[in-house]
Structures are given as structure tokens and as C-alpha cells.
Amino acid sequence: MMETAVRTLTQSRRPPRTAFLASIVAHGRRAGIPALATAAVAVAPALLAAQEEGVIPGVALTLLYENRYVPPIAILPIATTGDSPEVGERVGAILARDLDYSDRFVIVDSLPAVFSDEGVEYGFWDQYGVDWLLTGRVERVAGSRFLSVELHDIVTADLRARTRVPLPAPDHPDFRMAVHRVSDQVVMWVTGEQGMAASRIVFRMRPFGDPDSKELYMVDSDGANLRRLTWDSDLAISPAWSPDGARIAYTSYKTGVPRIFELDLARNTERSIGPANEGQHHMPAYHPHGGEIVFRLMSRSVDGLFSYNIRDDCCLRQLVSGLSENVQPSYSRDGRSIVFVSLRFGSHTPQVLIMPSEGGRPQTLSPYRYGQGGFFTDPDWSPLADQVAFAGRIQGRGTYARYHIFIADLDEGGSRLTQLTREGNNEDPSWAPDGRHIVFIGERSNGTGVFVVDSVTGRTRVLVANVDAEDTDWSPSLGADGASRSTRGGPQGGIR
Template sequence: MMQRRTQFGAATLVALTLAGCARVGAQERDSIPGVTLGLVYETAYTPALAIRPFTGRFGGESAAAQVEAIIARDLRYSDRFQMMDSLPTALTGDAIDYRLWDRLGAVWLLTGQVEGAGDRFSLILQIHDVVYGRLKEVSRFALPNPAAKDFRMAVHRASDEVVRWVFDEPGMAATRIAFSMVIPGTNAKELYLVDADGENLERLTNHGNIVLSPAWSPDGTRLAFSSYKTGLPRIYIHELATGRERMIEPLRTGDQMTPAFAPDGVTLAFAVTSGERSGIFSYNFYRNCCLTLLAGGRWNDISPVYSPDGRSLAFNSNRLGTSQPQVYIMPAGGGEPDLISPYSFDRPGYFSAPDWSPVGGMVAFHGAIRRGRYHILVARVEDRGRRVRQLTWDGNNEDPSWAPDGRHLVFKGERRWGKGLFVVDVATGNTRTLLFGVDITVPEWSPHLGGG
């Protein structure tokens, strides 16, 4: 594979139950010796959440059902709640009967009202703690007209607030995923964006060639990527608000690929391969200066990605002397790397496409013992490859990327029915298909898109 973080083609780790393993054994599935199928979090509290039908006034009636549907799906996709369906119609009045909701099994109750405000709307959300019989949080959210491009994203931000109210942790509804996709009938691959719920698919680039390796800036306003627009792979930066692009020119020959933003938002790390010394470099694109070699040699070091604090880099390398890449970490300024993929001398495996979790000190990547079938793996950095968990077994699974909530991964996959874009919740194991029947590569999850 040759893709985004690869061009080589606070919690504890726990195993699934024996019953789950028995179900796995009943199917034809790959596994990696020394790697255990499991979930990342020891416990996943999923309280029951009921949503009372949203109401509207002052013209908000026309948007209430649509807003409710978006929020309900967002909260279901958060994998944090047991969503209660088919609520009795007697529970749709204005008064909140906490004892009745408690008897129905609800732990949390969400209510909403949409008010008209000229050509815009205002959403009032309330989250009720049913167990303690009290209103926990209430807030008002400005919404554009449903016909506006940013309407759904504004609703997604409200959904993420509900997650924060209950768990005091970030949500992931107000995010987008960038990826490269084949243009039908051509050999070109262009960049696309899609919302985290699979809606609002849009094309971003029009280079008429191969575009790979999207990387989001920390504030979500830019994408860096590698493109063959000029015939050779070069790094471009795309401003999402204006559509302006520019090619960076670090004054070094060689193919430039797999960019990654540092947390400071102005430094890029990327790989350069050439007849000269190849390796991973950093570059200040804002000042157009300061190209610095971080790692390199006779081998291929590629696909860098920064840790959330900017102090470390994970990357791919075949520096062990074989054609099979491994995943390493090293100080962000360069230094001696540590191996974190499950390397064994007699069965070195193929491990690639690292991505650093925004929380929890974990790195996700894909891997296999034999080429051709890959699975999504998660390693805790402090374990240095001694403990790795396998999150997928079915089909082929590659190029994981973390959501900003630190518990969901997006990845490209292939099943018997075809190819698609998938999301797995590492806490519960729930997997959903985001896009069906698409030939995509190198998905990259955005940070939270807070908006203006």
C-alpha cells in the first residue's frame, strides 16, 4: 500500500469475553500471533437516554423534527448511550414526571425546542438527570436556516454539548473526515470531505492526478496533502474557508509525501525520498524556512504523526533491514527511535499507517503477518509493543485515524460486498459503515470544528 500516513502499501486494555471469542472462532477470520482481540477501555458506561419529541414555536415547528433526528443519530453514533426508542405518546407533554421516566428505565432525558428568529432559528436543549430528578443543564444554540450549508454542523455542535454535559468529555459529531477517492472512469484520485455521520459528501480538490495523505491543521481550517499535480509528489496546503492552495517549497530535491501538522499549527513534518539522503523533515511553512532533518538513512522513514503534546513523533520505517515496515516513536526533534509494533525476528509482520490518539497515550495502525489482509491495531505507547490489541477481524482494514474524542477510529475497509469507509468504537467494539461501495484511501479525521 502507498497511502496517507503510509506509503508502504485513560483506560486499560482488556480481552473480549469467552462467548465473544467463541463467536469469532465460528467464522473464517485472520488473527495476528501475539496480538489479542480486545477493547481499549476496561468499562464503558452506557446509560439509557430518552429523547422527548422536540417542539417548536414562532415558526420553529418546521425545523424541530429535523433537528431532533440529527441529534438523535449523533448521540447514537457516539456509542455512549443506550438510546430508548418507541416512547409512549403520554410522555410528550410539557411537564417532566421523573418517577415515570425512571420506571421506564431512563437515566437521562433530553428535551428540545426550536424557536424561529427571523430567517434563523434558536435551539433550546435541556438535559435532565432522571435518577436525581433534576434539570442538569440547559443551553441555547443559534442555528442557521436548514437550507444553509452549515446547518447540520451547527446541530452537530449542540449534540457534542450533550455528550460534554453528561460525561465531561469531548464529542465527535461536529467533525469531518478527509480522504482520497478514485474518480470513476479515470486514474485520478482527489480529496473529498464527509461529515462524521456520513452526510454532506463533497469534493475538495481538482488536480486531475493522484492526491494523497490529507492532514488537518490543529484548528481545522487547513488541510495539507501530497499531490502529483506537477508530475512529482509535492506538499500543498489548502485553506478551507477560501479554497486557496499553495505548494510549499522547502528547497530540497526528492519526492515529498505524508505531511503532518505539529500542534503549533505552523510546523509540518513530512517524508522526502530521493537519490540523496532520505528521511523525515520538519519545516515551518508559515515562515517558509527551517527545513530540519529529523530521521533518515539508507532505509525509508515515512508517515510521521505528532503526539498531542508535540514532543514525540510516530512513523514507519524499514530500518530493520527487511522490506516490511514497522512502527516507531521518537522525540519530535529527532533522536533514537523505539519500536512499538509487535516485531518478532522469525515473523516480523507488516505494520503501517500510525496515528496518535488525542487522549490516552495510544497509537493506532494497521498490520498483518502476511501481506494482503490487514487489521486495525492499537498499542499503548508506554508498553513499547509488548501489548497490542486487535480491533477488527473481518475482511481487510487499513489506515486508521482517531476522532477527537479519542475513542473512535475511521478506516478504509473491504468486505465481501465491496469497499467502504468504516468507524469503530474502541470502547464497545461497535462498528458502522460510514460510506458504502466507495474506493477510498487514507481517511483523516478532523479536530472538533467549533465554528464561528
């Protein structure tokens, strides 16, 4: 009885996180995709605000409030054995920030001093109001370092899980990534779902002092470790991660004609991929099995989406025919479908379409309504769910159009859009490996930068501030050698 009382008390002290998410529900039906009945929970004042904010032709805008309990976690200072306390502090800081950025925890940061090293006093932590307690230690044994962490479930008063991993030296480039992988392990223990701490984001931007070129850059998921990948003094466009996280394909103009190149990050080498015949090659995207790309081939006679086998260097195949431009392809997570942008409805009303990956009749995903235009672009298929993120233009106050990030949920017929951004202009969304966070380019009154938004809570943070970046792509989950983990999925089978 006593414990129940405390639990109730602590729950009342826990700051409930309320997510304010705008949802858009399409009225009526479109070819092939049934629209949802407009039964969304409409809150009167919110609806009013939404109508002031903007409209998409043929689409009603409502706000949905989503309440979600976010468990508090305490992270004890990381102890050290045979190593300087500073290493422990650095590990603890990375863990705390990763778990905060995962948006799955409330980080309890003013911790009481714990004097006993004799196990975890569950009763004490229970009364302190945390659900989870993370303890850790860095050991230095004969020149090698190990990081061990334990996750304690305070509610059930037991040790939930523990791990011990080799830790590179603090000045080693893999040091942070090793800690990020432990953060993702903690997320997996608690939620059974894939995290995104051990991942990176690639984008392109103008290097300092070279106004005529755009080069590729890469940054860790927490905004650390920004570095330049290409030194071509030419145009680099639309980088895309391979499914194993070891390679990045992109379009470069360095031979005078735009062609696709593939960077091998571990070997620091590069090769040309794609058919050698004439034509301009743009916007590569990898098939989930990694051996094939889909890209846009443009020549005197054709402008269309083609697939190409990069493993055997063969088998160019046109996927969608016709004179209208079809651009920006992205494979579905199972590789069976391709989402892309088509200009078939007019060059200034780009629409998001889905078709079978071997080609075939496409269906519109974005809420195109005949005669009413609409502007939807930059689609990216979630690695974990049948959701597509894209950028869309909506009419803001007055005559100004605004660009925002939306998610279309294909499980619900694709007709329901969730609007993730509320301010400025936003484009180039790309899903994190957790299928939950999205990186995008945001233009604000104080500058353009790379942002990350949590699609569940709507919480937004700056990843790289004040850079004129474009074409973001979020890597898969990265393993020890920078490549993707071979195994996905958690103890509870949390990966859909």
C-alpha cells in the first residue's frame, strides 16, 4: 500500500509531456487511396489557430494533442578504475545528452549524493521519483579501456540489463561513437526499439572561401564531429547513405557532366557507379539490399527514373516512362516500392507519388486536388515504418507561402498528414534510423541551419547552426567500424 502511495505521488510530480502535433486530414477520396473520415479530435481554439496558420487546398487542418508518459531516468556519475575521472565525466555527459535527444526519457539532473558503493538502493530511488537508474564504470586494464553500464528498473526493483564494451581512448575518433552505441543499447533495453545516437547525418554546403563549389559534410547525431568529406572544388549534390552505412553515393560535376560516385568511408576511397554511357545522372538512392540504386537519368531523349545493379555493374532499367520529370526517388523499407516526386501535374505543382519498385502505375500520396495545385517534394520513406516524410508548401498569413515538413502515414491510407514544423521554412527531411526523428533544413529569421525534430513529441533542436546546408541524409545505425549493425531488432521485437 505504501509503495502504491509513493508511486502515485511520484507520478504526480513527474512532468507530463504533452505533444502538440498538427494533423491534417484530407476530405474526400483520391484515386486508389481512400481518405480517412474526418473524425480527428478537433479542439476548437486549436483549430482556429491552425486556420490562421495556413491551409492546403482540399485539406482540413486540425490539431491533435497527444499525451504520452515519458519516464524519468537518473544517470549516476560514471566511476573510473585506473583511469582519470575526466574520462568518466565525458562518458556520462555523452550518455546523458544521447538519452535526452532520444526524447524517450526525462533526464533527472540534480542528483543526490550517493555515498554507498554497495549496490543500488531501489527504495531510495523510488522515493526520489525516477523510473530508471543508469550506473556505469570505465575500467582501464593493461592499456585497454572498458565501459560497463547497468540499467536498473526502479519500479520493479531489479537489474534490467548490463553490458561491457571496449572503449577507445578519449582522443580516438571512435570514442564518442562507442558511447553512442551504449546509449542506443539503453534505449533498446527500455523501449525495445532502435535508437539513433550511433548515427551520422550527411549534407552538402559551400565550403568557406570557395563560393563556386558545394562539398559533402558529415556530423554525428548529437551535432559533434562536423567534418568535410569531399575536396573536389566542384558541385556535389544529393548524398545518400548505403544501407550498411559504409558508403555514401552522390552526384558530382567534377568530370564536367553530373555522374554518380560512391565514397567508401572506411577505406577513404571513391569509385564511379552507374552506367558509363552518356547522360546526366542525378539523385541516387540505394535499394535496401545495397546492390542496386535508383536514380534520375537525363539525356537528350529521356528524363526518367532508372534502376542499376551496382554490384554487377549492369542492367540499366527504366522504371517510369513519359516525358514528365520524375525525380527524387526513395525506396520503401522492404524495397518493394519507390516514392518519388513527379511534375506530371505541372512544373510548379510537384507531387509525391508511390509506385512498385520494378515500375508500374504510380499513385499520388500527397493531397493533390485537380485545379488547386499544391506543392509537395523531398519524400523520404521511414526505415522502420510505412511512413513518408516530405516537404510541402502551405499558404501562410497574407500572401506568403510557407514550407513545412509533413509525414504521411501509409497504414492509414496515406490520407492523413502530420505537420511537424511550425515556423520558418523547412525542407529536405530525412528519417533517423529510429524511425522517429527527422533531420531537415530550416530557414529561420536568424539564419538557416540543420535541425532535428522528434515526430512523436514535436520537440525540435538545432543540429548545426548557421550553415547554408542542403540535401540532408540520415545514416542507418552505425556499428563499430562505422558500418551498420548487421542485426536489428530488440529483445521485445520492437522493430516493426
